[in-house]
Amino acid sequence: MSNNVIVGQSGGPTAVINSSLAGVYKTARSLGAGKVYGMKYGIEGLLKEELVDLDILLGDRMSIELLKRTPSSFLGSCRYKLPAPEEDSTPYVQLFTLFDKYGISAVLYIGGNDSMDTIAKLSRYGQKVASPVRFIGVPKTIDNDLCLTDHTPGYGSAAKYIATILKEVIRDSSVYDIRSVTVAEIMGRHAGWLAGAACLAAGEDCDGPDLILLPEVPFEPEKFLARVDELQSRKSNVIIAASEGVRTTDGTYLCDLVSTAGQLDAFGHKAILSGTSRYLSELIHDRLGCKSRAIEFSTLQRCASHLASRTDVTEAYAVGGAAAAAAFAGESGRMIALKRMSGYPYQCVTESVDVQKVANLEKKVPLDWIAPDGMHVTASFEEYARPLILDELPPIYVNGTPRHVHL
């Protein structure tokens, strides 16, 4: 049997998903892989036989260094969900024929929940047909919502971005001698890991956000307004970090509650607003009568490699390498997880866990890490998240902007 390896990337991009690709490639190479292939556009591309040869693309050291500093999925991505092998084996027959054709002994798949589901299904089908091909999942998601791992690569860099940008926004919001409320909207539809990371803006030089709204806590407008009003009475510039996934007690996302309040914009037109932060900002303005503005941190949270956490980059690289090593050691149907050995000093190692136990589950912020009033996080959250944003891996700047690599 040949000893070729194939690696793919799937789901939403992160700042460090390519570090995991670099880790897979370098380790597979050093453990004696034949060829190392990449799937273009994940499993979806593989089904169309769109393979690339990573030895050609990443053969020299500088490409690896640039790859580690390039955001988003170098190989392209997909959001393709395989059917259950028990119900429809068509794509499996096709994929295993390709594994055979290209002499693939190991399949590494870098992604979040859906990607772990893909690995789980492939390994289940592989067992059924007694295939020697090994399947290992490499975790990746800014959402940090995978089970059985202390955290996910991608989260630390997103958290560092959120904390840094929020600090800059807080400085920006405090320049005028007037009362104002700033609402920053942070990603995360179902779990508050990213919104909670706003607490990391706090330090000796910054109060951090005054309130943090998480998807885990139903939004109660009157309680919220009372808190904002009370904060306004004792500080000029109130800062609120709100998850895009905040919902009312009846389960409606705030971002779907379009505000059409009568306020006129700078040009005398009626303002029609949508989005969680816009909704909250309008609510505050209408009910409390103070200046309020909304800022969406948007897609930059997942692609700001220029502000990556070095801890995150290193761990992403390590889980990629550990995945290749596990495959070479004969493991299959596993996901590489991060296990925290100690908090201060922070130490973390990799281990492999049963991918079937990870797929399709979501890890939320523990309720005892949320403040009693539901509008902030506790010191336990900060202790958990702080080590993940430490240290930097600066871009390689060429002509004033970070240099990237792409296909």
Add this chain to the structure above:
Amino acid sequence: MSNNVIVGQSGGPTAVINSSLAGVYKTARSLGAGKVYGMKYGIEGLLKEELVDLDILLGDRMSIELLKRTPSSFLGSCRYKLPAPEEDSTPYVQLFTLFDKYGISAVLYIGGNDSMDTIAKLSRYGQKVASPVRFIGVPKTIDNDLCLTDHTPGYGSAAKYIATILKEVIRDSSVYDIRSVTVAEIMGRHAGWLAGAACLAAGEDCDGPDLILLPEVPFEPEKFLARVDELQSRKSNVIIAASEGVRTTDGTYLCDLVSTAGQLDAFGHKAILSGTSRYLSELIHDRLGCKSRAIEFSTLQRCASHLASRTDVTEAYAVGGAAAAAAFAGESGRMIALKRMSGYPYQCVTESVDVQKVANLEKKVPLDWIAPDGMHVTASFEEYARPLILDELPPIYVNGTPRHVHL
């Protein structure tokens, strides 16, 4: 007469406005100033006699280094417009009484158009009453719209931020094997300097934006859609950089044309959108039927010190220092300008110009720096802007985020 100096900051924040403050302080100190005062919240705070002692706040070297890396206005800001001294001398009488009381020999004011207007009026009034106080303006604006200076401090860092973020967004937008159009919304209500800076994303590793829409060119929907359609026919991911100041031929801002097109959002609700990029994105989706998304770069353009251009930081420091030096040399009613001596290698010096000729004027992008079809900039624009984003001044990171200073 005492030899005390007072410095203020005004208008919108930038990433490097505090470098100019550092430059004023250090030079005034080294040229033998008595006390160096800061106005809290600009002229508005000064009228309330809100002064701070910069020797106490910035007395040690590390504070200066942190100040250069802190975004937004350290002293606070205002948007206060003085009346014409010929019409109402009340605030002038008040201010000159304060100058006398605090032994002020020089007033340095860091800001944009309105701030230069303030300096112009103060020096006019000072001449009338034969005051020995000198008034010097220190230019600052991300908008780059001041006359008589090659460019303004603050622009280079905003341009570097825009170029870097756009590169990351371009990588982010190319991960899926589907056709899409991304519209990035960039600041600048009246001039296209910031939107034009999107061209700096282009390089060996990146195509940069396919189209750039500037406020200088009236928006023609059919011509625009035809161009997008043509681009879509030959590349998967089309990138458009649009100024927030783009207007229709009848002068209406696109951001005021709210789109209520029938598209449903992910939750089945009708989407109601506002903003330039949202409007364009919706227009493209409706008329061309392709996937389109809008990204607002928002306020981060002016406060992202973590991505400051070192060239910009250095120049901001230099104009601050030159302003203090000019005041000590007896000049008044002047603004410090930047004069480009050569492009490659880039060399720039400071000079002083008549502030009366700067106040209340706006510099737009020259029409011959705009592409013939009105939807991009020429090589001349890039040659002008590229040197301004070169080199970096990394933050001083503490516990994973940049350390700042504040009052």
